[in-house]
Amino acid sequence: MKYNPLDELKKRIIAAGGFCNTHAHFDRAGTITPEDLNETVNNHLFEKWTLVDQFKSSATQSDYYENFSYALTLQERAGVSSALSFVDIDPVCKYHALNASVNAKDLAKFLGIDLKIACQTLKGVIDSQPRQLLENRLDLIDVIGSLPKADRGKEEEHLDIVMTWAKETKKRLHVHVDQMNSAEEKETELLARKTIEHGLEGRVTAVHSISLAAHPKAYRDEVYKICKDADLSFITCPTAWIDHPRSEVLSVGHNAITPIEELVENDFLVALGTDNINDIYKPYCNGDMMTELRVMLESTHFYNMDELVKIATINGKKIIS
Numbered sequence: 001m002k003y004n005p006l007d008e009l010k011k012r013i014i015a016a017g018g019f020c021n022t023h024a025h026f027d028r029a030g031t032i033t034p035e036d037l038n039e040t041v042n043n044h045l046f047e048k049w050t051l052v053d054q055f056k057s058s059a060t061q062s063d064y065y066e067n068f069s070y071a072l073t074l075q076e077r078a079g080v081s082s083a084l085s086f087v088d089i090d091p092v093c094k095y096h097a098l099n100a101s102v103n104a105k106d107l108a109k110f111l112g113i114d115l116k117i118a119c120q121t122l123k124g125v126i127d128s129q130p131r132q133l134l135e136n137r138l139d140l141i142d143v144i145g146s147l148p149k150a151d152r153g154k155e156e157e158h159l160d161i162v163m164t165w166a167k168e169t170k171k172r173l174h175v176h177v178d179q180m181n182s183a184e185e186k187e188t189e190l191l192a193r194k195t196i197e198h199g200l201e202g203r204v205t206a207v208h209s210i211s212l213a214a215h216p217k218a219y220r221d222e223v224y225k226i227c228k229d230a231d232l233s234f235i236t237c238p239t240a241w242i243d244h245p246r247s248e249v250l251s252v253g254h255n256a257i258t259p260i261e262e263l264v265e266n267d268f269l270v271a272l273g274t275d276n277i278n279d280i281y282k283p284y285c286n287g288d289m290m291t292e293l294r295v296m297l298e299s300t301h302f303y304n305m306d307e308l309v310k311i312a313t314i315n316g317k318k319i320i321s
């Protein structure tokens with residue numbers, strides 16, 4: 001009998017209670033169309049944040065429920081036992097996605113999945129309209145979600161607002177940071193500094209932190225020290241960013257992925273997510289957590305099985321509620 005590490009890894013994940021998908025957008029799952037595949041999918045990330053308005057403006061609560069139902073069925077097949085999905089709350093879709101997600105929790109339970117909800121802030125939190133919509137429903141969400149770049153140029157102000165919500169509601173905070181794989185971004189550092197300023201140590205999770213890997217080691221080590229003081233945790237969504245387009249900008253040699261091998265070495269909690277499923281962001285993503293784990297371990301040369309099992313299972317459960 002040959003030894004097959006991948007088989008052992010799968011068995012140990014099942015024994016540990018199944019996968020925890022810590023970052024997803026189930027509200028948009030299954031919205032990709034054949035036409036999108038030829039055109040829309042090639043747009044820049046920032047343009048896609050607006051392009052999803054086409055679906056959002058016409059989608060009813062039942063359309064959103066269908067997306068949840070589709071995603072949850074895929075997740076059950078992928079061996080997921082707990083998950084956190086962001087849901088859009090903004091003037092375009094109002095509470096349709098949120099209301100559907102609340103109903104979808106029963107379906108998730110039936111499928112053996114503990115489903116938690118976070119708010120996505122695609123229209124920012126500084127303008128009063130989206131801010132009001134979000135503030136009026138914080139009681140219905142499990143985790144405060146945030147996208148500082150939605151308030152471009154005012155990222156600090158954005159973080160001050162969502163961190164105030166996190167303090168007032170005593171809920172955890174998950175923030176999309178450093179998504180562009182560029183040494184020009186320093187959002188992980190900003191998030192850590194703001195976490196300390198607001199006294200939210202141990203309550204904040206950085207989602208992605210891809211650009212960290214594009215910086216020189218001296219800067220990364222400096223950021224790890226600040227993140228340590230902030231007791232930040234991290235979520236990696238490997239296939240969501242490994243597709244980052246080739247660029248002529250010279251940078252430190254790295255794969256476009258959260259530098260998880262360094263994070264684990266520095267004793268940070270690292271967890272795993274799929275991000276988008278079958279939508280204009282990630283048309284071919286089917287929510288398979290084993291694919292995410294495999295891409296993560298290969299692209300970072302990280303083979304420590306004990307840690308891989310933790311990243312796929314219990315680490316996530318600690319930060320999604």
Ligand SMILES: [Zn+2]
Nearest residue numbers: 024025176275
């Ligand atoms: Zn996301």
